Amino acid sequence: MAGLSSSRSIGSRSSRSPLPLVLIGFDPGASLTKVLYQVVGRHTVPQLLVMEPEVIELPRSAIATLKQANSSTTVQPTDDAWVELPQPEGSESVVQLVGFLARQFQALPRLDRLKYELALYKLLAVVGAIAQQERLPAKFAVAITSLLPPNEIANRDRLQQQLEAALRRFQFRGVQYQVKLDRFECRTEGSGLLLLRAQQQGLDWIQQQRIAILMCGHRNTSLLVFERGVYTQGETTPLGFSQFVQRVMSATAGQNTTQLTPALAAAGAQPQPASATIRSLLKSYDPTNAKLEAQQLTSAIAAARTAHIRQLCEWLHSVLRQPVDEVIVGGGAALAFRSEIEAHFPATPTEWGMEVQQSVQQQVGSAAELDRLAFRLIDGFGLFQDFSARSAIALGKEN
Numbered sequence: 001m002a003g004l005s006s007s008r009s010i011g012s013r014s015s016r017s018p019l020p021l022v023l024i025g026f027d028p029g030a031s032l033t034k035v036l037y038q039v040v041g042r043h044t045v046p047q048l049l050v051m052e053p054e055v056i057e058l059p060r061s062a063i064a065t066l067k068q069a070n071s072s073t074t075v076q077p078t079d080d081a082w083v084e085l086p087q088p089e090g091s092e093s094v095v096q097l098v099g100f101l102a103r104q105f106q107a108l109p110r111l112d113r114l115k116y117e118l119a120l121y122k123l124l125a126v127v128g129a130i131a132q133q134e135r136l137p138a139k140f141a142v143a144i145t146s147l148l149p150p151n152e153i154a155n156r157d158r159l160q161q162q163l164e165a166a167l168r169r170f171q172f173r174g175v176q177y178q179v180k181l182d183r184f185e186c187r188t189e190g191s192g193l194l195l196l197r198a199q200q201q202g203l204d205w206i207q208q209q210r211i212a213i214l215m216c217g218h219r220n221t222s223l224l225v226f227e228r229g230v231y232t233q234g235e236t237t238p239l240g241f242s243q244f245v246q247r248v249m250s251a252t253a254g255q256n257t258t259q260l261t262p263a264l265a266a267a268g269a270q271p272q273p274a275s276a277t278i279r280s281l282l283k284s285y286d287p288t289n290a291k292l293e294a295q296q297l298t299s300a301i302a303a304a305r306t307a308h309i310r311q312l313c314e315w316l317h318s319v320l321r322q323p324v325d326e327v328i329v330g331g332g333a334a335l336a337f338r339s340e341i342e343a344h345f346p347a348t349p350t351e352w353g354m355e356v357q358q359s360v361q362q363q364v365g366s367a368a369e370l371d372r373l374a375f376r377l378i379d380g381f382g383l384f385q386d387f388s389a390r391s392a393i394a395l396g397k398e399n
Contacts, residue, residue, distance in 0.1 A: 019139055019140045019141040019180060020039065020040070020041075020136055020137065020140040020141065021039075021040040021140070021141045021142070021143060021182060022037055022038070022039050022040070022127075022130055022134075022136070022140065022141070022142045022143070023037060023038045023040065023142075023143050023384070023387065023388050023391055024036075024037045024123075024126065024127070024130070024142055024143070024144045024145070025037065025046070025144075025145050025146075025380050025381075025383055025384030025387060025388075026119070026122075026123060026126065026144055026145070026146040026147070026380075027146075027147045027377075027379065027380040027383075028053075028115050028118065028119045028122055028123075028146070028147070028148075029053065029217065029218065029332065029376070030053055030115070030217060030218040030219035030220075030240070030242070031053060031217075031218035031219075031241070031242075031261065031332060032050055032051070032052065032053060032332070032376070033050065033051040033052070033053055033099065033122050033126070034048075034050055034373070034376065034377060034380055035048070035049040035050070035051075035126050035380075036048060036049075036364065036377070036380055036381065036384040037049060037126075037130055038388060039130075039134050039136070040391075040395070042134070045363050045364060046363065046364050046381075046384060046388070047364070048364050048370065048373075048377075049078060049126065049129060049130065049133075050078070050373070051078050051081065051098065051099035051100070051122070051125065051126070051129075052099040052100050052102070052103050053099075053118075053122075054097075054098070054099060054102035054103050054107035054108065054110075055096060055097070055098050055102055055107065055110065055118045055121050055122065056096070056097050056102045056105055056107035057094050057095070057096055057097075058094065058095055058097060058105065059092055059093070059094055059095075060084070060092070060093035060094060060095055061092070061093075063082070063095065063097075076129075076133075077128065077129040077132040077133055077172075077173065078099060078100070078125075078129045078133075079099070079100040079101065080100075080101055080173060081097070081098040081099050081100070081101055081102075081125040081128065081129060081172070081173070082095050082096065082097045082098065082101060082125075082172070082173060083095065083096045083098065083121055083124045083125050083128065083170060083171065083172055084096075084170065084171040084172075084174075085124075085166055085169075085170050085171075086169060086170075096121040096124075096125075098121055098122055098124075098125035099122075099125065103258075114152055114155065115148055115149065115152055115219075116148060116152055116155040116156075116158065116159045119146065119148075119159060120159065120162050120163055120166060123144070123146075123163055124163075124166055124167070124170055124172065125172065127142055127167065127172075127177070127179055128170075128172025128173065128175075128177060129172070131172065131175075131177060131179075132172070132173065132175070138175070138176060138177050138178060139177070139178045139179070139180075140177075140179060140180075141179065141180040141181075141182040142167070142179055142180070142181060142182060143182045143183040143184075143387075143391055144163075144181070144183070144184050144185070145184075145185040145186075145187070145383055145384060145387040146159075146184075146185070146186045146187070147186075147187060147188070147189045147191070147192070147379065147380065147383060148186055148187075148188065148189065149188070149189055149215075149217075149220060149222050149236050150188045150189070150222050150224060150234030150235070150236050151222075151234075151236040153186065153187075153188050156186035159186065160181075160184045160186070163181060163184065164181040164184070167179040167180070167181050168180075183391070185387065187383060188222075188224060188231075188234060189215045189217070189222055189330075189331075189379060190213035190215045190222065190224045190328070190330060190379060191379070191382070191383055192378065192379040192380055192381060192382025192383035192384075192385075192386070193213055193328045193330045193353065193378060193379050193382055194206070194211070194213060194226060194328065194382075195382040195383065195385070195386045196353065196356050196378065196381075196382035196385075197211070197328055197351065200355070203229070206226070206229050207228050207229040208228065209226075209228070209325040209326060210225070210226070210227045210228075210322075210323075210324045210325050211225070211226045211227075211324060211325060211326050211327075211328060212224070212225050212226075212320060212324040212326070212327045212328070213225075213226070213327075213328045213329075213330065214316075214327055214328070214329050214330070214331075214334070214341070215330050215331040215334075215379070216240070216241070216329070216330075216331035216332070216333040216334040216337065216341075217240050217241065217331045217332065217333060218240050218241045218242050218261075218332060218333060219238070219240045219242055220236050220237060220238050220239065220240045221236070221237050221239050221240055221312065221315070221331070221333075222234065222235065222236045222237075223235045223236075223316070223319055223320060225320070225324065233319075235319040237315050239308070239311055239312055239315060240333065241261070241264075241265070241332070241333035241336065242257075242261075243308065244264065244304055244305065244308045244333075245257055245260055245261050245264060247300075247303075247304035247307060247308065248260060248264065248297075248300050248301055248304045251296075251299075251300035251303065251304065252293075252296060252297055252300050253283070253293075254283040255281065255283075259280075259281065260281065263277050263280060263281055264301065264336065265332070265333070265335075265336050267301060267336075269305070269339055269340075270302070271298055271301060272298065273291070273294035273295050273297070273298050274294070278294050278297055278298060279294070281297060282294060282297075305337075308337075309337060309340045312337070312340075312344075313340075313344050316344060323348070324348060325348070325349075326348065326349050326350075326351055327345050327348055327349070327350045327351070328350075328351045328353075329341060329350055329351065329352055330353065330375075330378055330379050331376075331379075332375070332376040334352075334375075335375055338352070352375075353375070353378045356378050356381070356382070357374040357375055357378065359381075360374045360377050360378060360381050361374050363381075364377070364381070
């Protein structure tokens with residue numbers, strides 16, 4: 001549709017491949033890598049795959065024991081993900097650890113790096129994990145649709161080139177794969193939300209509205225504006241949920257981002273010192289100290305929340321100078337600030353995709369964590385739904 005003109009397909013399928021084909025919808029979130037996929041001819045509903053966001057490079061020699069450890073059948077490929085690419089002759093062999101395994105080696109989320117740079121290794125790990133979970137042969141094909149922030153969408157060509165080259169020959173957990181990149185698309189975060197809204201309201205409705213899409217992520221926050229279905233504006237600020245977390249950490253003692261981030265997401269607008277969430281964060285053993293620590297934590301959270309929302313509202317005032325007919329809200333951090341976001345748009349309807357959450361829960365298979373993740377999957381679900389439908393049409397024409 002015209003409103004998604006800021007995103008374009010990169011690469012095309014010139015002839016039907018005899019190889020098994022996997023459709024992949026990839027969302028390289030800063031706090032969680034979220035993937036929907038289907039093996040064509042095998043799955044009737046999208047399958048869910050999630051991984052921690054960390055990536056770390058280590059010398060091959062430093063983890064020489066990994067091969068023996070990876071022979072265990074009790075470890076999921078997503079929890080033991082390491083990727084190796086061919087190196088120039090004479091260079092030291094290195095491996096990229098991804099997700100849970102990288103976290104065991106004290107890797108950091110690296111919020112300072114561009115998403116697309118880390119996306120390469122995350123995608124290779126995702127492709128390898130799917131291959132091993134689905135028992136695919138060493139040679140198969142993938143068709144990938146991916147999300148990137150508006151301020152990184154210019155890197156889509158570079159990501160495609162690097163990915164296409166890397167997929168031709170890489171190792172995942174010591175097993176070599178040769179994968180053909182059948183098709184690749186990269187769209188701005190929020191595109192899936194607009195596609196789903198068009199399904200709900202109709203294309204004619206979209207083409208008569210001025211719609212803002214607010215994406216509240218862990219690393220940053222983005223705003224996209226579509227007028228009469230045409231993409232007219234995209235802005236991104238580093239004011240993400242991670243800054244809220246850092247504010248709380250700087251005012252408290254002994255906290256770490258791994259534990260604090262999910263706790264703050266679940267804490268609500270006004271957590272109380274005696275709440276289970278606050279108690280789970282306490283480091284003090286002495287009852288008196290623990291009581292004081294709980295009070296300090298709740299005060300720090302309240303102050304950090306006020307500062308974060310003030311900055312967010314000031315940013316929205318500066319970038320959204322004209323009124324809109326509707327604000328579609330997405331991103332994992334949005335629910336934590338729902339009351340404040342709605343208060344910022346008192347005269348404008350805000351759409352949170354609650355109906356779509358139910359569709360996600362009904363249509364995505366193999367999802368033990370789906371209740372907790374449904375809202376965070378909506379954007380990727382809309383993107384993957386559109387991509388898989390167009391892929392089915394393309395395959396049908398080729399047949």
